[in-house]
Amino acid sequence: GQQVMQIPQYQHVQEGEDFTTYCNSSTTLSNIQWYKQRPGGHPVFLIQLVKSGEVKKQKRLTFQFGEAKKNSSLHITATQTTDVGTYFCAVVNFGNEKLTFGTGTRLTIIP
């Protein structure tokens, strides 16, 4: 099945600094989804990317799908304490409809 590696595993940033997490695959991906999980909470869907080179924005969050569709990134500008949590990428296998998650990046904000 499709495997995705996510880096870094942990990131500590000062409030107001930017944050980026990366999702990489050795194979071409058909799509990529991003989820956020607050501490003690459940994953919540953020966005889905399907096109090569696609860039989508949600307020301070920018999502990008690589030209070769083998990597993706989530960038947060000027982090706030509400951004604390773990960010996961995930890919859908269209053959069996399984959703495979990356290992996640845990973001901590230093006030």
Add this chain to the structure above:
Amino acid sequence: NAGVTQTPKFQVLKTGQSMTLQCAQDMNHEYMSWYRQDPGMGLRLIHYSVGAGITDQGEVPNGYNVSRSTTEDFPLRLLSAAPSQTSVYFCASRGPGVWETQYFGPGTRLLVL
């Protein structure tokens, strides 16, 4: 809509005990799935179902059984709990298209002693 609900929220079991984790959704979603989440491992798929009467194995199915007799419910059964099954369990559902948003329940925290 309540979305995806899970019971219980917390459970402590002794090794060898059995239990059923309940999951229900009121969005008429055909696709439902169970994940377990362990530190540093992300979310791993246990079992999934594409509709009533149809189930299939995910990445880590051993030690778990599922059935899907209705569209709404997708229970997960642990027949003989082991300490390695200590984890947080999430149920999720989505509409029929693979593009559709997946909705997660609040989770069940299970400790097996």
